[in-house]
Amino acid sequence: MEHVNRVALIGTGAVGSSYAFALLNQGVAEELVMIDLNKEKSEGDAMDLNHGLAFAPANKKIWFGDYEDCQSADIVVITAGANQKPGETRLDLLEKNTAIFKSIVDSVMNSGFDGIFIVATNPVDILTYMTWKFSGLPSHRVIGSGTILDTARLRFQLSEYFQLDSRNVHAYILGEHGDSELPVWSHANVAGRSVYDRIKDHPEKYDIKDLDQIFEQVRDAAYHIIERKGATHYGIAMGLVRLTKAILHNENAVLTISGYVDGPYDVRDLYIGVPAIVNRKGVHEIIELNLTPEEKAKFANSASVLKETMTPVLNQYVSV
Ligand SMILES: NC(=O)C1=CN([C@@H]2O[C@H](COP(=O)(O)OP(=O)(O)OC[C@H]3O[C@@H](n4cnc5c(N)ncnc54)[C@H](O)[C@@H]3O)[C@@H](O)[C@H]2O)C=CC1
Numbered sequence: 592m593e594h595v596n597r598v599a600l601i602g603t604g605a606v607g608s609s610y611a612f613a614l615l616n617q618g619v620a621e622e623l624v625m626i627d628l629n630k631e632k633s634e635g636d637a638m639d640l641n642h643g644l645a646f647a648p649a650n651k652k653i654w655f656g657d658y659e660d661c662q663s664a665d666i667v668v669i670t671a672g673a674n675q676k677p678g679e680t681r682l683d684l685l686e687k688n689t690a691i692f693k694s695i696v697d698s699v700m701n702s703g704f705d706g707i708f709i710v711a712t713n714p715v716d717i718l719t720y721m722t723w724k725f726s727g728l729p730s731h732r733v734i735g736s737g738t739i740l741d742t743a744r745l746r747f748q749l750s751e752y753f754q755l756d757s758r759n760v761h762a763y764i765l766g767e768h769g770d771s772e773l774p775v776w777s778h779a780n781v782a783g784r785s786v787y788d789r790i791k792d793h794p795e796k797y798d799i800k801d802l803d804q805i806f807e808q809v810r811d812a813a814y815h816i817i818e819r820k821g822a823t824h825y826g827i828a829m830g831l832v833r834l835t836k837a838i839l840h841n842e843n844a845v846l847t848i849s850g851y852v853d854g855p856y857d858v859r860d861l862y863i864g865v866p867a868i869v870n871r872k873g874v875h876e877i878i879e880l881n882l883t884p885e886e887k888a889k890f891a892n893s894a895s896v897l898k899e900t901m902t903p904v905l906n907q908y909v910s911v
């Protein structure tokens with residue numbers, strides 16, 4: 592019998608329902624089951640999305656379900672939990688969302704699930720680590736969205752600055768998906784030129800000092816959007832679909848995700864945003880970039896922010 596790709600989505604709030612909509616529009620999975628504490632909302636979303644099936648690129652089955660439906664899922668995507676209120680950082684959400692994750696991941700694993708987790712809930716790097724610990728799955732099958740969105744934001748900002756299609760901009764944000772993240776300017780290139788060379792090519796238009804402001808816009812983007820509309824959801828939803836597609840279509844795509852790092856970048860036992868090759872098995876390889884001393888120091892700082900924030904909460908939930 593032909594395999595039918597099933598995605599189980601847990602959390603159908605702003606991020607989850609946008610993900611479901613993007614997944615349906617891009618025709619990525621054959622089956623989508625939606626699960627949420629708020630059953631009415633989730634059921635309403637499933638009904639609403641079903642009414643779009645006639646306009647979707649491929650036939651899909653979408654329903655409001657329960658944890659039992661995770662048993663044969665290829666991927667479980669978790670977007671459930673609290674989001675930031677204006678002024679809150681992602682790290683402020685850790686305690687509440689770890690408690691929520693303990694019950695969600697236990698319920699998923701009790702179904703007999705044996706696929707790949709994708710985590711988007713914040714603080715995403717730490718909750719991906721918690722998902723790995725709570726599930727007992729191999730680390731390459733537990734993936735966080737990491738800096739996939741931040742990298743997309745950087746590519747957008749650079750595309751505006753250089754007046755180029757963002758698909759011709761190659762640049763990464765690494766580290767925490769949060770305030771301590773860093774841009775890797777030493778490997779950023781546009782139209783086949785390093786960002787530094789492109790700036791030197793046109794001193795009348797560009798200035799190296801502008802890069803600081805471009806990065807600040809990327810790092811602080813979520814705060815600016817949350818101030819205006821209370822949540823960010825479309826960008827991350829499309830990033831999560833990109834990641835889902837890389838897995839289901841066995842793409843060997845290079846994406847900046849939150850992967851388990853134990854050695855590369857001089858980091859031990861941590862989930863953090865890094866470039867990785869993603870395919871049907873999950874994270875196939877973490878790519879270690881040759882960072883400059885300044886970038887290495889920023890990466891180390893970001894790793895220690897995550898480690899210090901995670902350790903007390905981890906000790907409460909997991910016997911080490
Ligand atoms: N990784 C990233 O780049 C991004 C992450 N996020 C994060 O995604 C998360 C969700 O954000 P929103 O969708 O805006 O929040 P939301 O409040 O709109 O939705 C959260 C959903 O989780 C559900 N939920 C809560 N506890 C649950 C449980 N125990 N079981 C099942 N469902 C449960 C709620 O009923 C709600 O529908 C937040 O942590 C937010 O910070 C948001 C944007 C980008």
Ligand SMILES: CC(=O)C(=O)O
Nearest residue numbers: 681713740812813823
């Ligand atoms: C909320 C969040 O994590 C973001 O938009 O980056």
